[in-house]
Amino acid sequence: MWFGVVYGVVLGVGFGVVLGVGFGVGFIFAFFRLDNWLIGLLAGPQGRLFPRITLLPLPGLTSTLQQWLQQDWETAIDNLNQYLQYSRQFIPVVTAVNRVLPQFPEAEIIYRVSRLAENPSDWELLKYASAKPFYLPRSKIRLDTPARAAAAGFWYLHQRDTEKAEKAFAKVRSLAYGEEMYSLAQTLHRFSRAATPDSIGFLKVAPIAAEPSLRPQTWQAISSFNRVIAEMALVQRSYSQQTRSLALNRIIGKLRDISDQKAANLPQAEKELILSMAEKWAKISTSIAGTVGTVTITQRIPNPYIIGDPVIGKRFVGRGDILGELQSMWSGDNLSSVVLYGHRRMGKTSILRNLEAYLPPAISVIYINLQRVATVTSLAEVLLNMAEEIAQTLAIDAPEEEKISQHPEMYFNRYLDRLISQILPEKAKTGLIIALDEFEIIEDLIEANTLPRNFLGYLRSLVQSSPRLAFVFAGLHTLEEMTADYFHPFFGSVYPIPVSFLSPESTRVILANPVGEDEDFPLDYTPEALDKIYQLTHGQPYLVQLIGFHLVRFYNKQVFELQRPQDIRFQVEDVEKAIDAEFFQRGNYYFTGVWKQAKQDAAGQGEILIVLSSHVQGLTRADLLSSTGLTATTLDLALKTLENHHVIECQDSRYQIAVELFRRWLSAKMA
Structure with missing residues (x-):
């Protein structure tokens, strides 16, 4: 009997061991696909061509990927994404990236990581490019090297964790594009926290990164959010029902523009964050639409724009x-x-x-x-x-x-x-x-x-x-x-x-709300029309008021004299119509004043302005030297005087007339 018991125990243990080992081996083969790995091992370099369904690193793949990354970063990233998409070879990919990325000069790190984050097949690549080896338990993101900090910054943007993204990019502020990415993350963090009309309206508008920038599409979206902030401030602080209504309409239109038009071009890392923020702000804006109301225009609009006398009192802004x-x-x-x-x-x-x-x-x-x-x-x-x-x-x-x-x-x-x-x-x-x-x-x-x-x-x-x-x-x-x-x-x-030009924001306030916050101004401007006016005037206060003055006259004439339909929102084409011969005649005092002062001061200013008047994109110093016939000394002194007087400006080594309307006036005068 005891023999039967012992035999049964031994048999049970043996069967259990065999079954356990068999199950374990089967699990390993099923999960890690050792058969696939063995085929790749036996096939040598051609092993990479076999179906890649194993989690185990294929032999030699890491070193091959490293070579690709060192030779051609852009092409290698495409190849890496193919591996991530059609295989389970994550380990060799992330290992190769972590080995090669720190080898580049620090000045290139942020740019190269941004390319890695352009459209990755697996965002975990950015996470583990900044963490301890992923196979260790509780892998933790680290910011102890520029490469890791940059990768963490883009990973956190994708995760919509703007606070951590800001901290990550703070570690690389001194590198190329570092200050830009830090400012971008900081701005998105501030904007994402706004959850009420008041908190949006009291946000401080963000400075826009100078060109050339790493994320131009994102900065365009941030510029649109800046306008929403300015308009929401108008909604919250204006006593004018019409002003608030029009501002709210502009807000909803601008947020819709971010979601519909800009979405296709936004970088993947921050795309979902920006779209979710636009959606949240749109819901906040529509929630107060019922309290704003609208106004119907039934009579001629008194012209509120001041084109002769000083602007005094509540209309004085900027x-x-x-x-x-x-x-x-x-x-x-x-x-x-x-x-x-x-x-x-x-x-x-x-x-x-x-x-x-x-x-x-x-x-x-x-x-x-x-x-x-x-x-x-x-x-x-x-x-x-x-x-x-x-x-x-x-x-x-x-x-x-x-x-x-x-x-x-x-x-x-x-x-x-x-x-x-x-x-x-x-x-x-x-x-x-x-x-x-x-x-x-x-x-x-x-x-x-x-x-x-x-x-x-x-x-x-x-x-x-x-x-x-x-x-x-x-x-x-x-x-x-x-x-x-x-x-x-x-x-x-x-x-x-x-005392120079008005800022774009002040120009918009003057145009959109010329009567002050406690009165109604029933007309409005599209964002594109406001941009056009600033492009034409460069924020020159008199010309800004003069364009507004002519637009109100145009509206009154169309609607109440000619009995023609006219949108209460001025478009770009309306602005262009306002810049007619009468406009230049009425503004002649300003134009001739600038021209006369230029001819009275340092020699050569007139010659420079005449040459520049026919070149919208401006000219280089060498171009001006040959076109004006001035000596180098005279030219440089005249250029300095014109810049000091804000008549011209230099961008990308090209001098151009600052105020486009003055350039048009002078071009016509010289014709």
């Missing part, structure tokens, strides 16, 4: 950088004097006329247009006019004309002393800013001997007499360009601030 700089300069106890310089119609007067609204209430601003003294005959008349403007603004008694005529400087000094020491404290004022517009009139009066040549020195002595008094000069030139001896005393005591 100079936050300059006003912020002035605020910081005048926030302390010592007031600094400044000079605002730029072409005519650039908005200098508008800045001066709006200054007081942006300064502490304890500081008074006295605006004086020096055109009023252009015909005076003496220093006494100039100082009397200045004193009368001060008196009128502060509602105090004006000085006696007879006394100031006898001793102009002495009496004006006493007048200011009394003003600063007695009158300002009585009015709870701590500082006085005297803004002198059309500053070049001072030059004319000095040259005509109406003012003494030490007049600027006299003004400087006034500034130095009290820290609570400062001047703001606004004119066409920088002080450095005023080379006459009588300007030298001011060189070290006046801070220059250029």
Whole structure:
């Protein structure tokens, strides 16, 4: 009996072992396909041609893939993707990539990884290119080398983990394209967190990477998101029902454009992230559509665009950088004097006329247009006019004309002393800013001997007499360009601030909401029309207002005079129609002002502009040297002056006229 028991046990154990071994071997053959691997081994180099269904690395495949990657990265990536798609040879592929990628110069790492992430058959390749060997348990992504950090960055973008992508690209910011990819990941991280209309509207727009960039299509999408942010801010902060409605329509259209048109060109790594973000923002936008409403136009639209006078009050937008700089300069106890310089119609007067609204209430601003003294005959008349403007603004008694005529400087000094020491404290004022517009009139009066040549020195002595008094000069030139001896005393005591073109964002705000946020403007612009206006004007404030003015006239004429249907959204073709002969005639003051100033200053400017007027894409310095006939010294000085005055700009070593409308005007004038 005991023999039977022992026999049964032995037989059971033996059968179990045989069965277990057999099952194990069968599993190994079925899972790892050892038969396929053995065929590849026996076939030698031709083994790679057999059906590749084994997980085990085929002999020699890793070294072959390495050679391919070292010889031709782009072609090798295509071959690697074929292996990943039609075989299970993941191990040799990722091993080859991990061995070869660190061998390249660091300056090439991000670009090469971006090509690897272009359209991989298996995104795990990017993951394990940045991790410990994948066959180890709990493989963890590492950022300890440039190659691993770059691969991790693209992997995390694909996983929509923007926070980790930002951290990964932070490790390679110093490499070529590193700063771009870090900024891109950082921007997508900020944008992806916005989940309400308020959070979208309060987002800070992202700076766009300069060309040439690694991800131009992604930056185009980010630029579209920037516009959505600006429009959502308008929806959230405007009191105008029509403005909010039109802005919301633009938002939905722009997000649809991202999903429909830009989707096909987006890089694979960030494509799903961007599309999901566009979808989320679109849902947020449509959720508030019912609260916005629409407005019907039944009568002629009053033209809100200002083309002659300074823009004052709520319609004044787009100079936050300059006003912020002035605020910081005048926030302390010592007031600094400044000079605002730029072409005519650039908005200098508008800045001066709006200054007081942006300064502490304890500081008074006295605006004086020096055109009023252009015909005076003496220093006494100039100082009397200045004193009368001060008196009128502060509602105090004006000085006696007879006394100031006898001793102009002495009496004006006493007048200011009394003003600063007695009158300002009585009015709870701590500082006085005297803004002198059309500053070049001072030059004319000095040259005509109406003012003494030490007049600027006299003004400087006034500034130095009290820290609570400062001047703001606004004119066409920088002080450095005023080379006459009588300007030298001011060189070290006046801070220059250029007044140049508006930004694209400010240009859009002016056009889309010219009446201010608390009123309705029923017309609208397509994004393409806004882009076209900026391309034509470069943000020149007067020309921006002039185009808007002509478009409103065009709408009123079409609808209410000719009884023709007209879309309330201006298109690119509407903008082109507005640029007619009447437009150039009305804008002639600006165009001739730029042209005359160029002909009066450094020699050669006129010749350069004439040549450039027939070349939309601009010319190189060598082209200009041969086309103008100027000497190298004259050419370089003229180019520098034109650039300083923002008449031309240089991009990719080509000089071109900055404002396209001025180029067209000059081209027609020279024809």
